[in-house]
Amino acid sequence: GEIIGAIETLEDITERKKAEDNLRYYLQEITRAQEEERKRIARELHDDAAQVLGSISRQLDNFIRKKQGFAPNEVLFLKDLQVQLNRGLQSMHRFCQALRPSLLDDLGLIPALRSLAKGLQESDGIATDLKVLGGERRFSPEVESLLFRIVQEALNNIGRHAQASEAQVVMEFAEDRIKVSISDNGRGFELSGRVDDLPRSGKLGLAGIQERARLLGGTIEVKSTLGKGTALIVEVPT
Template structure:
């Protein structure tokens, strides 16, 4: 509902505040570039990617801090969700996420594909995790 009423950035702020309030994980939102309105379908899929990334942080990361960055660039939007948690070993190919039991990450990959975006996941044990999606606009 907050996404429909206010848009992606206020929804991201709300999710960050919720993570801090309910999980004690200090979460911050940073916007780079001039904010602009995005198509509703794109906003919804980006919102769902942030939501899933924060759920993974909440459930698995043991993080104390998280960052959501939304960058409005020329012809693209880059969304990144990063944490300082325990990280994990990635499968060799991003296409192997589902078979490796990383269903939330596989779902993010599918959402990125639906909006012609590119999903990148960086993680390693003790190094935290960063999920980035770059989408043409």
């Protein structure tokens, strides 16, 4: 009886592990497909819509400079129109970079993260520092994409919710793992329950980070104190 029970327990564990492996595989495939679709949309926006807007802006600039006889209010209207057009073009460039930054494909994870940090400082006025420890190295496109999305979501959360003046990203390369720490000096929040309870508590951004860390076989730790900021630590085996 004990032997049969042990065999059944072992079979249950094996089946559960197989189901978990299958789920991880499907999630990885979905993530890969999402990244490819993001890349395609970003490329089409850049090569088509952004080029058209840029051309219109240049034509409008030439029109304003060459044409004579405009009333002052007409000149102001055309210049205001050009300003709005250029703002739209800049927004589209930012959107393309958020969808799929060319730096990630061309130069790798660290340059893409530097661009993220610079973007947070420019858009939200949050002084953001990127520190790299250990021997920097490249990973597969899938791993780099997931790590990039983890940091991107964390910095987006800081910009939207933290009311911080400073943020820091630390990438620590070890022989068998990589550790990513994202922290801020913002308002913080009360942690209730386990990390697994994040979706039910409305912390969907953190829940998304947790899922990406799991796809990489990693772990996530969240530390936060009201009035003293938040720290997010993700460790991933390599």
